[in-house]
Amino acid sequence: MAIGRPVDVAAEIPEATRRHRWLAAVGEFCRKRPLGALGAAVVVVNILVGIGANVIAPYDPLATDYGAMLARPSVTHWLGTDAFGRDVLSRIIYGSRTAMLVGFACAFLGATIGAVIGVASAYFAGKVDLLVQRVMDIFLAFPLIILALAVVSILGTGIGNVIVAIAIPMIPRAALVSRSSALAIREMPYVDAARAAGFRHRRIILRHMLPNVMAPYLIMLTAYLGQAILAEASLTFLGLGVSEPTAAWGLMLRGAAVQFAESAPWMAIFPGLAISLAVFAFNLFGDSLRDALDPRLRAQ
């Protein structure tokens, strides 16, 4: 019996209808989950601020002004200056670029690699699944920040290494969630059909199974964004992340900010708020997205 070419249902729907459906879904999300929408708005603002930092920031974030060291918030410097006379607001604005870059890169890498491993593990099952899961269990035994600390101490500091260091602990978490979803998908007739059609394992995993774990994948992605931003700030605060004079929120909380915490509290308060707000927004958005995409929660 010949198997016909699968029909791409999405391609058959007119463009205008698709856009309308998408807008309706966004509208419904905003109406039903206002907190999630608020989180999403903050996330979008963060992204836009990061992208347009060089247009928005009133000052060069690296430019020192020794005549304005530790200046209080004022009309000139809305959020004050740091110990080198650098404008705190400008550094926060540029810092969002660092945070978003690290956050998205880590979350994307961690969730994607984890999803591929998880789905592959479920697909192959048996000894492969057993082995992969035990390895993941080993990694899962370490809290995210501890494992990231260990990795960064091996690889060294710098944005690239920090991204790898934070992404690695995310992989087993993503693998675990993806695997549990993929276990059910593995038993679906279309997977059997693909196997019977003689498709390679790689194709079955990547083209037939992976797209069907997209909902948990998106949830993990948004949840990991907040975690990654927090982990980057923590590593940088500990001196293991990005280095001065790069504008980064975690970096703004260490060094002189600690020394002058009593006399120039704005140095620590505003970057701290930026971190809290970003992480809170990502978590709100992630939670709401989970609720929206999870059929059981949606039913409730």
Place this chain on the structure above:
Amino acid sequence: MTDVRRRDAPGVPRHLFVLAAVSIVMLLAGRGADAQERPRYGGELVYVVPTEPASYDGHREGTFALVHPLAPVYSTLLRFDPTDRTGTKVVGDLAESWTVAKDGRTYTFKIRRGVRFHDGSDLTSKDVKASYDKIVNPPADVISFRKGQYTAIEAIEAPDPTTVIFRLKWPAASLITALASPFNWIYKADILAKDMHWYETHVMGSGAFVFVEHVKGAYWAGKKNPSYWDKGKPYLDGYRALVVKDGNAQVAAVRAERAHVQFRGFTPAERDSIVQALGPKVTVQESPWDCVLLVGMNHEKKPWDDKRARRALTLALDRYQGSQALSKIAIVKSVGGVQVPGTPFATPPAELEKLAGYSHDTAKSRAEARRLLKEAGVPEGFAFSLKNRNVPMPYEPVAIWLVDQWRRVGLQARHDFIESTKWEADLREGNYEVAVDTQCSYAVDPDLDLYKFQSMGISGNNYGRYVDQTLDDLYQKQSRALDAEERKKWVRDFERRLLDEEAHYAYTLQWHRIIPHSAKLRGWTITPSHFVNNQLDGVWLSE
């Protein structure tokens, strides 16, 4: 962007400055009173030590983390006068007196009688000779950290129990200073004869205090030595050195009066915080610090093999503005050359200004820097890595300042703030382009301060990786000049070649030592070195 309209003073409340000033005035008044005040006996001095050493052997280590807790247990042949703020005046410790032969090649020391080790045995010239033999000519498997400072010594003799003779290959202007090293503890000859490594894991000296215990990661303790040779001393019953690695915890310990002092130094903000908390109960002592951060340029990497590029890096620095600004937030202050400003061999400011990067006309210097970079073929926006040690103070603020200064001549330095061990290994192996390097001595002395800058192969820590025969000759000339004026001339020539003509290295700013301590602590004077004045024999507690 430097166009800032509001020019506030740093946000340190004015009353803190007033309080600090009052404390310093009180200190000065107190120092006069110290001389008249009768020392009080009793009490335990509690101080904080920020880190721990790898071994207990002073000859092998180079860290204050060993000297601070263990110097009270040991004696040295000579020492720096504990009342001298310059830390350059040498007095006898075990040596009662000494003479120098006319040719400057024979030094004869008379050793005090009646000095005993803590095990009850007598300390004689035999012990001094054995200790110095270990320092100057150690066996192959024994590490002597400062061996290179004693290359002039040809032989050490102990003709009788109270005489030690040092014979030199050539006259050495710095020998007396070098023999006052706070690390050159006198060990027992019999123990060394049995095991040269014994002192790496054991403590037994002849100092004012007897070692009690060291609980790793927690504290060191010592108690009064009742048989100390200097009758009537020490005044304290004992001491306890608390190991507190975290900077904030160190400040908290002094603020909460859990510790009387931390002898290494605090930052200006930490000083202000302690002064604010304790008011008249604290005394602040400050001094230029014989430590400096240097800009090391790897001569084996382009474009730093070209002296025009190296000169450009130093010309870009506005040291005077840097001094004004950084001294408010970091432990750096004075603008100096190769010697601590104000000390005998230091270059006067007017002469210093003639060196590259020391002019007050920064715009002209930076224009010159840009011209040199262009001539050397270094393009605008040239990027390079600045390797730095991940010790926040003062390495990080100085590096931020450097990166900013170089941006002003079109250079983009990428700050690599790396772990100390890797930083040291990278510098040693030449695995860097430009790096923040450091130079620290236990005394302000040209031999000690300049040794590092001799050619690779002669100096073990010339990380610039250059060979400069002229510089080596100048080092030898100053080292052998017994006349102070002649020596000064050679030191100036050395400085000009090092920092200007060849620009092998660039000096940043001299460190500044700030010690806020309990006003109860008396009889202790700050010096430019955090390695000296830790024997505590003259220290006492007023209540």
